[in-house]
Amino acid sequence: MSAYKGPTFESLGLSKPLVEALGAMAIRRPSQIQISCIPEILKGHDCIGGARTGSGKTVAFAAPILQKFSEDPYGVFALILTPTRELALQISEQFSALGASMNLKQAVVVGGMDMVAQGIALQKRPHIVIATPGRLADHIQSSGEEAVAGLRRIKFLVLDEADRLLTPGFAPDLETCMGVTAKGRDRQTLLFTATITPSVLQLKDSSKHNVFLHEVETNSKISIPDTLTQSYILLPSHVRESYLVSLLSMPENEKKSAIVFVNRTTTADVLRRVLRAMEIRVTSLHSGISQRERIDSLNRFRAEAARVLVATDVAGRGLDIPQVQMVINFDIPADSDDYIHRVGRTARAGRTGESISFVSEHDVSRIQAIETRVGKQMDKYEGVRESDVIKNWLQPVSNARREALMDIEKEAAGLVGPKKRKRRA
CATH class of the missing domain: 3.40.50.300 (P-loop containing nucleotide triphosphate hydrolases)
Known part of the structure; x- marks a missing residue:
């Protein structure tokens, strides 16, 4: 059996602590979405990443975010918006595992949990905020400036499962959330989805910035694993x-x-x-x-x-x-x-x-x-x-x-x- 000669996480630009953290998670070779997106995000580009479920999209945005955070840690560094509570908690677990050596502070802001405790957590300016749009919009509208001030300087905004977030049902809350974040060149915007829909592509076309777009499978019929x-x-x-x-x-x-x-x-x-x-x-x-x-x-x-x-x-x-x-x-x-x-x-x-x-x-x-x-x-x-x-x-x-x-x-x-x-x- 020949030795692996493809790209490595080191060659993609990730630091040794992150590579070791990935190894501890039994992730030793980058997937195609990670190979394509991690270097572009590290270069400072906005990114739209499309790949089927189970292909490693979370690591594709979490790893470069943590790499940039380790170089210049401050306040609320990244906001990750996702459509469901369970997915928010799972993303938090991945950030915890990857950032184990970084003294990383997180806040998960989702419905069904104590809103006062969440407001206090936001006031402490965690490095990573992972939220569902509805609950974060509630905080923006009712928890006061102290709770949301840190969001105004974020370096990264991530929309995970972007095709679902960009549907009419999420639109009002999503607009509220994005309205308090850093604007323009001060913020990188990363969209990840299993399905690149017209609404996702429209966001790329309307952007004033150079947006890197990578879709692992452009043939929509190849969406089901062969196994x-x-x-x-x-x-x-x-x-x-x-x-x-x-x-x-x-x-x-x-x-x-x-x-x-x-x-x-x-x-x-x-x-x-x-x-x-x-x-x-x-x-x-x-x-x-x-x-x-x-x-x-x-x-x-x-x-x-x-x-x-x-x-x-x-x-x-x-x-x-x-x-x-x-x-x-x-x-x-x-x-x-x-x-x-x-x-x-x-x-x-x-x-x-x-x-x-x-x-x-x-x-x-x-x-x-x-x-x-x-x-x-x-x-x-x-x-x-x-x-x-x-x-x-x-x-x-x-x-x-x-x-x-x-x-x-x-x-x-x-x-x-x-x-x-x-x-x-």
């Missing part, structure tokens, strides 16, 4: 829960870690209860639970205390959960790009993985759009037989679903408190 198998199961919509339990309980699947994606928080809540009743170790991640529960759920899944994570698209982007072996689309997303982000949770960094989509009578057009988007047809999944589902799972799962719905109604009416989750589940 991912994609298949579907045709089924009636009213028995999806029974098919899910049957699929997860098959001998070849009963030990696999899996993310089950749904479109609604209520569906996630019902499925969590049903799977627990079927003695499947499960947890859930969606916007209908508290921030503390979301963090605990993600940590339990990462630690393999739960082997199944039922999630809405809050888990579809950016989250690094290396051990996922299977992604199940219980609900088919309306947007084909959301499908790509979902299945990108598995088959990461060269590992194999599989995605299985439940296709009911209402989903055919969505599946056809997804197949057109990824440039490949799905295969029919042969493992689950209708006769086995009816014989073994239809009645017990139907009973569990009925009980779950009754419990949810009672909790909503205040007749009973929420059932405590068993730790083993």
